[in-house]
Structures are given as structure tokens and as C-alpha cells.
Amino acid sequence: MKITVIGTGYVGLVSGTCFAEIGHTVTCVDIDESKVAMMRRGESPIFEPGLNDLLERNIKAERLTFSTGLESVKDSKSIFLAVGTPSGDDGSANLSYLFQAAEDVAKNISDDAIIVIKSTVPIGTCEKVKEIVAKNTNKKFHIVNNPEFLKEGSAIEDFMRPDRVVIGHNDPEAANAMEELYEPLVKQGNPIYMMSNLSAEMTKYAANCFLATKISFINDIARLCDTLGADINEVRQGISSDRRIGSHFLYPGPGYGGSCFPKDVKALIYTAKEHGHTLRVVESTEDVNDEQKLYMATKIKKHYGSNLSGKTFAFWGVAFKANTDDVRESPAIYMAQDLIDAGAKVRFFDPEGGPNFMKAVGEKYHKSIEEVSNKYDCLSGCDAMVTVTEWREFSTPDFSEISARLNEKVIFDARNLFKTQKVLDEGFTYYAIGKKI
Ligand code: NAD
Structure with a gap:
């Protein structure tokens, strides 16, 4: 099948690359020219384990191409919309990227194209997209809702072996095409659930x-x-x-x-x-x-008092979870801002999330934050260590090295990474979440 994927974030790029891997001809489209230039060179603009190898293989096999334009839409049977649907100020999903993409795609489709909404969209959005598409084309088209359940950090495995596939649709023709597309991914017997668009939107x-x-x-x-x-x-x-x-x-x-x-x-x-x-x-x-995002910061202030001037904290990890460079809404942002607002400084090490974190935390905080390229160097001259992300390399550290680097032997373990008795035996003051100490 010829497929176009609109939006090459964590969902669009992984979906497009995996569809190419199972033999389809895929064009991934993004409005961000620098991202497209990178992907054309075979470099992934996001960190996702295993993605670089898949990209390289499928580009070489000429099953995967990238574009900033919509030329490929005309020949595509399925066009996946995988653009962002971020929160608006009032908490509603901002659908402006999706509606724009739908309008642009509509102007380029051929008869019987299947427009697949992969982005997470509020209940009722498929109907709105249908109206937008109808206004912008006189070709026959189908609208499908196919929410994505992959997890960053294991996105390829999740996409290739989904627990289930959910397809919202209004007509059997589109449903059959989607079933055919996903069949190779559910060979172990995992289900494909067919349902209405409303139910599919709600399911996600x-x-x-x-x-x-x-x-x-x-x-x-x-x-x-x-x-x-x-x-x-x-x-x-x-x-x-x-x-x-x-x-x-x-x-x-x-x-x-x-x-x-x-x-x-x-x-x-x-x-x-x-x-x-x-x-x-x-x-x-x-x-x-x-409240939870600031729970450990509250423990820190209980330990040191609410004025943290002169204190420096070493964060191990800033990504919102392990195995990703994504820091969107990461608790580390809120913790760092809270501690800095109380007068502290933060040094941090994260294997992948550093550059994104500096952007997300806000320029106002930059003078109080320093990124360090090694987890032990990060501790030097700091008053305490704070574990924020559960990267595997943090789970069995050399406690004598930690002890030698820190000003005081204090650990705030916001991920409950360490064995309590081990940390206490090493002579640390230890705070964790809900653990008996
Ligand atoms: P993202 O922000 O990482 O990527 C979105 C991409 O879309 C960006 O590269 C942006 O430049 C591009 N874009 C925006 N408008 C465009 C347009 N008109 N044409 C072409 N490209 C355009 O987003 P994401 O994290 O991949 O999420 C995409 C959707 O999938 C969201 O609705 C999200 O809720 C959902 N989702 C995300 C995950 C996840 O783990 N990230 C998992 C499941 C579902």
C-alpha cells in the first residue's frame, strides 16, 4: 500500500517507518524543514531506541522517503494524520494543526482515499474532519480513527506488536483496508477491534x-x-x-x-x-x-528549610521517563523551577533529554541550571542528589563515588531506585516516596 504520514513526531515517524519495514511505500511529511532534512540524511530527530537502524534500512530500500510537501498524497491509499494535539489554555485539545493538515490533504487526495486520524482527538473530531475534507474536495473519501497506544522508549516494539489495534470507521471498505494493513502486526492473535469513530476516540x-x-x-x-x-x-x-x-x-x-x-x-x-x-x-x-510533581521538593525544603540559597542539587535524569529524550511536562521541570525559586541551583545529567530540558525549563532559569555530561561529575560540589528519571544506568551506582563527590551524603530518590538498607549502610541520609526508612 502507498501511505503518506503527516507529522513526524514520536507517533508519525515511528508509524511511517514501521509501515515501511513491513513492506509498504511510505512518505513522511512534516512542515519542519530542518526535521525533514535530518530524516533525509537518515538521522532521527527524536531519540527512540532502534529507530535509527530502521530508518536507515528502509531509506536504503527506497520504501521510505521524506517531504515538506504533499505530492505523495495523490497516489496514497491511506493518509495518516499524526500531528500534535497539544493542550490549549483552557485544557481543551488544540486541533488547529489537525484541521490545517486535513484541509491541505483534502486538496490533494484521489478518489477513495482513506484519511486516518492517528492523533489523539476529542470525541466527535472525526465528524469535524469529515466536514473539513468535504469542503475541500469533490473526491470520494473515507475517515477512520485509529488511535495509537505506543509508549515512547519502546515505541517500535509496541507498534510492531500491539496489544490491540482499535479502528473507528463508518464503512466496511475502509475497515477492510485497515484490517489488511494491520494484519501482519497481530499475527500472534492480538485483536483488531472495529468500532464507531466515537467509541474509538473515547477508547484512547x-x-x-x-x-x-x-x-x-x-x-x-x-x-x-x-x-x-x-x-x-x-x-x-x-x-x-x-x-x-x-x-x-x-x-x-x-x-x-x-x-x-x-x-x-x-x-x-x-x-x-x-x-x-x-x-x-x-x-x-x-x-x-x-501535588506529586512537587512532593520531593517539599521533602527537600523540610530537610533544609524553605530558603535554599547557597544549595545546589544534582538531578539524575530530567526526561519524563527513561529511554526517551522527551521532557514535555516532565516533573523535573516543576521540581527544578520550584527549587530555584527557593534560591537553589540545579546541575543535571540526562543521557538524552538535556537539550530539550533547557528549552522547556524556560530562559529565566538558565542562569541557575547547568547540564553536565556525566552522572558522577554532575554530583561534584552539590549538596544532595535527586533522582528524577529511572534510566537503567542510575539503578546500581557506585555509592562510594557518590559519597566522594557530594558535599553532604544526602539522597532524595523520587523514583525509589535504590535499596533502602544499602543506601543507609553506605551512610547516606535517604528520602524516598512511601518507603519505610
Ligand atoms: P509531536 O509533537 O512529537 O510531532 C508532531 C509533528 O507534526 C511535528 O513534527 C510537527 O512539525 C508536525 N506538524 C504539525 N502540523 C503539521 C502539518 N500541517 N503538516 C505536517 N506536519 C505537521 O507529536 P507526537 O508526540 O508524535 O504526537 C502526535 C499525536 O499522537 C498527538 O495527538 C498525541 O497525543 C498522539 N500520541 C502520542 C503518543 C506519544 O507517545 N508521543 C502516543 C500515542 C498518541
């Missing part, structure tokens, strides 16, 4: 809000453990062995971040309000998360 938000709720739930319980002296690791094991509960997404930490959960939680709350509903559980999920 329900999934993300549920996952965000699991995170806020365990963080809430962890905070109560801190107060009562129970240990969240023991509690987590105790509950997650119950198959009704399961073990995923029950790790306490600095709160959820990234480009999806925060904005999707906000957008569903907004959609519900628009229709006279209050999503009380989801609203609480957001409230808990807003």
Missing part, C-alpha cells in the same frame, strides 16, 4: 485517563505510607499479585508527565464539562499529580 482517552489514575492512586497511597510508616514496596507487591489489580503502572514516583497523560486527562475533563458532566475520578487524578 479512557485508556490514558485510566493509566494516569493508576499512577495517581499509587502515589496517593505512597504518601499515606510516608505518614503512617508502612512501606509502599511491600504494599505494591501485596496488591499487585492480585490479578484483578495487576502489576503495571503501580510504581510511585514524581508524578506522570510526557506529552500524553497530562494533556489527555485535561482534554477529557474539558469534554465532559462541555457536556454537563464532572469526571470526579479523573479530576482527582490530576489534582494528585499536580
